[in-house]
Amino acid sequence: MSTVLVARDGALAVVTVNRPDKLNALDHATIAELTATFVALGADVEVRAIVLTGAGEKAFIAGADVLGLSKQGVLDGKANARHGQALTLAIESAPKPVIAAINGFALGGGLEMALACDLRYASPNAKLGQPEVGLGIIPGYGGTQRLPRLIGVGKALELVMTGDPVTAEDALRIGLVNGVFPQAELLASVKTVAQRIVARGRNAVALSKQAIRRGIHLPLAEGLELEADLFGIVSSTDEMREGTRAFLEKRKPNWT
Secondary structure, three states: OOOEEEEEEOOEEEEEEOOHHHOOOEOHHHHHHHHHHHHHHHHOOOOOEEEEEEOOOOEEEOOEOHHHHOOOOHHHHHHHHHHHHHHHHHHHOOOOOEEEEEOOEEEOHHHHHHHHOOEEEEOOOOEEEOOHHHHOOOOOOOHHHHHHHHHOHHHHHHHHHHOOOEEHHHHHHOOOOOEEOOHHHHHHHHHHHHHHHHOOOHHHHHHHHHHHHHHOOOOHHHHHHHHHHHHHHHOOOHHHHHHHHHHHOOOOOOOO
16 A cells, blocks of 8 residues: 555554555545554554554644545545545544544645544644635535544634644644644654553453443433443453553553
């Protein structure tokens, strides 16, 4: 897969969109490759966390293929949106944490890929935005739904309706990213965050993600019921017994 590179670093998988000459823009084939990659990594028991980034120093993912979008009509427009949404759902529903290392432009579909990740970290040169209205279209890969859930309706409406991007520091201030790291240290710093997650209980991390991802769409009472169900499930695992025993014995857990 020439446009999607996967590198393993122990229990981490680093997925790189490899179209630097196109600022890592998403064409139809790249979206399909990324979707297949995240489905496969989600099912790989050797992978405990996934990092998503872009090749080069200018762009994370600069957006979708505008030439292709310019030729679409009603039916293929909807089909194109669903094609991109399938990728964001594959990222969001992966049973392990997915972390975006935003090393430059994250615009349009690129920001929507980052929004589907569980955590987002940016370099100071990053620009993040949903500029679709400037092209006479709207975000179609989940931006209108995930952005307000993350940063609030008012700020999401501002970003989407003006189409103006924000800097990495502004993205941090409004909660769009979790942190900002120097460009040269971004990937290493994100991998350090991922390693801290990998050091925790695998089932506990997966079920915590599930509780939050599913529960945010539920009324509070139903969300609490979901949390209790998942707490019961994790309480039946050897992982829970080892984690609590290690705490009581004042040692590090020996996860298996």
